[in-house]
Amino acid sequence: MSWNPFSRHGGAKKSVVSRQAERELEREVKKLDELDEASRKLYKDGRRYVEANNGLGKAENKIIQDLLASGICQTDEQFQKNIEAWEKALEELSRYRQELNNNIQKTMVEPMKKFSGVFPSVQSAIKKREQSLQDYTRTQAKFNKYQDRDRTGQNIVKLDTNKKALDAAREEFEQQNVALRQELPRLIDGRIEYFKPSFDALIRSQLNHSTEAFKTYAEVSSELFHDSKLTENERKERINQTLNDMKALSITVDD
Template identity: 30%
Template sequence: MTWNPRKKCFLTQRPTSAHPLLTPAEDRDLDVAVQQLIHVESSTLKLMKQTKLYLEAICNLDKADQKLTTNLSTSGLVYLSDNFRQIVEDYHSVTNQVGKAVQEMVNLTQKTFLEPLKKLRDKFSLVAEALVKREELLTVWKTSYNRLKKLQEKKDKTANHVAKLEREKRAEDIAAKELKAVHLKLLSDFPWFLEKRLEYVKPSVHALIMIQLDYYGNTTKLFTQLMPAFDNSSSPASFAISDEDYNAKIQKQYYNIINKQ
């Protein structure tokens, strides 16, 4: 699992206005769509980063748990009594099982959540390329439009001037049509992309929830089995005991062990 904390978003700039070729509404519609895409890409990167930090925290906690039970298992405390040694061995066994569950959770989260998000995030490079192409076409059109405007302002009626004017009109018309076509396509593609990315992400989010449900459920079950049953009934031990009573029982068991030495 690799992560580059310095990785930046592909989308960093909003589209430039194409006035007077495009209406303010057409410019605004594209600008709104791009701002939404910028937000989505930024959120995707943050989600990937926070998920990796979460997995690292789980792994570090698991390492600490296993180190704790390993040190406890090799300490002289385990020789106080056979009962205590059994508790420590069971505790160590549970942390080993939890360690395997942690690795499985990390692998599943990587495959079903982080990798799909990475693929989604990479798609934003295509969005950025499309915007770069639009900016290039906009530059071509603006250059042609400004040249045409200057020629139109001149009062020259010579054949050479008229020929230049006609050539520039054709060039400006071609550039304008190409820019408009790309602009309209982006206005269609970007909202579609925003809608489809929700359909794409939903299964990954659902998978993440199921992975956590399975991990925390099994982990809780494993540790619950270590809890002592203080009643003699056939039913599972009750955890409705107060903290004071529970601590008193633990202290009583401890002093019983010490007194037997």
């Protein structure tokens, strides 16, 4: 909500509502604006989360396919079997990834979209309240004008007519004003009860996905290194030593 109903233009009639009351409501509307913006951001973040998950799966699959098509796999049967085991594991992981994406959609994207759908009607209510306030202020000023005039028959009739119009304008405004002052805080406070179950479910889905991914990669790792007793540091040292040996070859030495 970028429109600010509390910005008064110069020359406006004196408001029938105290500035303190307007400031209190203005603070509630500001909170609502921030909540609206946060909800729209969370909706977009959820969609990006799904896209990133899909991108991760595609990137990993591309690595596997490039390895399978490389000369390394074509000349080393054991290495090819290891990469094929990785490929098979990725197929299983794709199922878990899709399940996580579905849960992100259900627990985050869709709820945020529905929640954001509340704000246009709230903005409409705020505008309606502002219009009622303007009508009330204008009618009050007109009534005051006739109150200051001489009590002639014609002026008394007009005063009575404007008094009825003022009462109707006051009643309309008070209905709009009371509804907003009561319901805006309830809407803002209700965000926790709305968001919490969604994000609880999202965290549980992430935990389940990460657990299954760990199990799957652990099985692949066990198959790849079942004949190796090297620690992680020893493995890194061996890789570095092999790389240094290749760099020391005469064909790799710069002239």
